[in-house]
Amino acid sequence: MSDLLQVTDENFDEEIINSNLPAMVDFWAEWCGPCKMVSPAVEELAKEYNGRIKITQMDVDGNRQTPVRFGIRNIPTLMLFKGGKVVKTIIGAQPKSHIDEELKKLL
Amino acid sequence: MEDLIIIGAGPAGLTAGLYAARSRLRTILFERLTLGGQILTTDFVENYPGFPEGISGFELADRMKLQAEKFGLEIQNQEVVRLEFFPKKNIVVTDKQNLESKTVILACGATPQKLGIEGEDLLIGKGISYCATCDGPFYTNQEVAVIGGGDMAVEEALFLTRFASKVHLVHRRDKLRATKLLQERALTKEQIKIIWDTIPTRIVGKNGVEGIELKSVKTDKVSLLPVRGVFIFIGYNPNSALVKGHMELDKLGFVLTNNDMETSVPGVFAAGDIRSKLLRQVSTAVGEGAMAAFAAEKFLER
Numbered sequence: 001m002s003d004l005l006q007v008t009d010e011n012f013d014e015e016i017i018n019s020n021l022p023a024m025v026d027f028w029a030e031w032c033g034p035c036k037m038v039s040p041a042v043e044e045l046a047k048e049y050n051g052r053i054k055i056t057q058m059d060v061d062g063n064r065q066t067p068v069r070f071g072i073r074n075i076p077t078l079m080l081f082k083g084g085k086v087v088k089t090i091i092g093a094q095p096k097s098h099i100d101e102e103l104k105k106l107l
Numbered sequence: 108m109e110d111l112i113i114i115g116a117g118p119a120g121l122t123a124g125l126y127a128a129r130s131r132l133r134t135i136l137f138e139r140l141t142l143g144g145q146i147l148t149t150d151f152v153e154n155y156p157g158f159p160e161g162i163s164g165f166e167l168a169d170r171m172k173l174q175a176e177k178f179g180l181e182i183q184n185q186e187v188v189r190l191e192f193f194p195k196k197n198i199v200v201t202d203k204q205n206l207e208s209k210t211v212i213l214a215c216g217a218t219p220q221k222l223g224i225e226g227e228d229l230l231i232g233k234g235i236s237y238c239a240t241c242d243g244p245f246y247t248n249q250e251v252a253v254i255g256g257g258d259m260a261v262e263e264a265l266f267l268t269r270f271a272s273k274v275h276l277v278h279r280r281d282k283l284r285a286t287k288l289l290q291e292r293a294l295t296k297e298q299i300k301i302i303w304d305t306i307p308t309r310i311v312g313k314n315g316v317e318g319i320e321l322k323s324v325k326t327d328k329v330s331l332l333p334v335r336g337v338f339i340f341i342g343y344n345p346n347s348a349l350v351k352g353h354m355e356l357d358k359l360g361f362v363l364t365n366n367d368m369e370t371s372v373p374g375v376f377a378a379g380d381i382r383s384k385l386l387r388q389v390s391t392a393v394g395e396g397a398m399a400a401f402a403a404e405k406f407l408e409r
Contacts, residue, residue: 029241029244031150031240031241031244032238032240032241032242033143033146033147033148033149033164033165033238033240033241034147034148034238034241035241036141036147036165037140037141037143037147038140038141039141040141040184041140041184060245061244067245071233071314071315072232073232073233073234073236073242073245073246073315073316073335073336074231074232074233074234074235074236074238074241074242074245075241075242076241077232089232091231091232092231092232093140094140095139095140095186095202096139096184096186097139097186097202
């Protein structure tokens with residue numbers, strides 16, 4: 001869908017749980033309109049926070065295990081991780097400024 | 108100073124922008140998420156004239172955007188956070204800048220109404236949804252409940268039958284409000300079971316939705332329907348917080364306008380779902396967007 005790093009069920013622990021940097025995962029799917037609402041903002045934020053926060057995407061269509069692991073049943077869902085733990089969950093399409101505010105708290 | 112600022116890039120705002128661009132008004136259209144508005148949440152638009160095969164909400168919105176940009180419309184991805192209205196100008200404050208404009212069109216649309224029952228806020232993201240196209244696939248081969256009786260509820264219930272093993276459509280009356288064609292489809296679909304004269308009173312579940320408590324409005328009898336997902340389509344709330352207290356709204360908060368889309372503030376117009384009106388559709392939003400832009404142009408010529 002984009003230039004963003006796509007995480008999978010296989011590499012989730014390596015890329016997110018064991019990441020040195022705080023991380024955010026944008027759970028999306030092709031058939032989800034509001035997910036497309038959020039993606040441009042997420043891509044911009046990825047550039048802005050490059051090197052400070054790892055911003056990634058996960059296609060829930062091809063990756064069924066991770067959403068179940070975190071109890072995700074609605075998309076778009078943005079999950080923010082620090083030290084391998086979930087520190088914030090943002091559900092539904094939100095404007096970029098709201099997401100930015102939450103990312104700032106991670107630093 | 109701009110000639111016109113349009114707030115919201117759903118069908119109403121995009122059409123207003125198209126007309127304003129062609130009229131060579133100095134216009135900016137602000138959108139805080141992405142273009143398209145509520146049609147992005149629907150799988151398929153079947154009743155917008157000109158598309159006998161139907162069209163996806165996303166594609167329709169994209170086409171509207173391309174058309175407006177072709178004529179030079181400027182669209183900026185910013186959230187309008189404050190509005191101040193004065194006789195000769197309007198101040199529009201976004202999350203990035205302060206601007207002034209001679210006219211404003213409010214095309215901010217509406218957001219889904221919540222049930223306001225216990226468990227709803229707690230279980231958001233964990234089985235409570237207001238968007239079937241987003242979340243339907245999570246319920247493959249499971250049973251879900253849909254709350255509502257209008258077009259949206261029935262359409263989305265039909266959409267959900269692609270995934271769910273059974274869709275329980277819960278409606279508080281003994282007759283659906285939806286378009287007759289949609290009713291026909293729902294009543295003949297095996298997977299849809301309609302529960303009449305019933306309201307939801309509580310959504311239950313610990314780490315996710317496990318069921319929904321229902322109460323008959325006729326007998327007061329309470330029962331628990333075990334479902335893993337609850338989809339709520341009971342109506343819309345206008346996105347009119349920006350103008351509350353600044354102009355006349357109806358008792359539900361929708362913006363009151365005359366036939367020319369004029370609000371109670373001179374130079375400020377409204378189009379689309381945010382307006383107080385009988386029918387909220389893409390087709391009406393588009394017509395109102397065009398009218399509002401034209402009315403704004405006439406206002407500027409005065």
